[in-house]
Amino acid sequence: MKVICKKEQDNPKDIDQSANSPVSVWRSAAHGSDSYDDMDWHELAKVHLDADLADLLYDLVHKSLFEQIVLVVSPQGLGELRDKLHQELCEKVVAEISKTRINHPISDIEKIVLAELAA
Numbered sequence: 001m002k003v004i005c006k007k008e009q010d011n012p013k014d015i016d017q018s019a020n021s022p023v024s025v026w027r028s029a030a031h032g033s034d035s036y037d038d039m040d041w042h043e044l045a046k047v048h049l050d051a052d053l054a055d056l057l058y059d060l061v062h063k064s065l066f067e068q069i070v071l072v073v074s075p076q077g078l079g080e081l082r083d084k085l086h087q088e089l090c091e092k093v094v095a096e097i098s099k100t101r102i103n104h105p106i107s108d109i110e111k112i113v114l115a116e117l118a119a
Contacts (some may be wrong), residue, residue, distance in 0.1 A: 003106055004065050005056070050077060054084035061089050069093055070113050074100040 028065045060066065063102055069089070085093075099117050101109050 003110070005060060046087045050080040052083050053081060054086065054089070057089050058086045061086075061092060067092065070097065070117070072097045072099060072101055072109055072113060074098070076104075 056068070069092050071078065071081070071093055074094070078096060078098050095113075095117060097113060099112065101112070
């Protein structure tokens with residue numbers, strides 16, 4: 001087993017990404033006002049993460065960088081990722097580990113994968 005690709009997603013604070021302050025709009029037909037916040041960039045990144053990961057893995061399959069792959073993805077992410085995987089990639093998946101391992105060193109993730117495969 002070897003790591004062939006490590007991809008990290010930039011994750012600046014939401015306030016550093018926001019261009020606008022929250023806005024209040026007064027209604028002309030009714031009493032009161034509505035408030036609109038700026039876009040939640042973290043939520044938007046989560047929406048695109050599974051599609052981006054599926055595309056990255058598909059590119060790696062076409063470069064023949066691996067014959068088999070183990071997916072280690074959060075429980076929610078795994079469900080969303082499955083829907084986006086190309087058939088060619090699905091044929092290479094030998095195991096799926098549904099665990100959240102954000103910010104863990106690759107060596108720790110490697111140990112988890114080996115333990116799961118041995119079980």
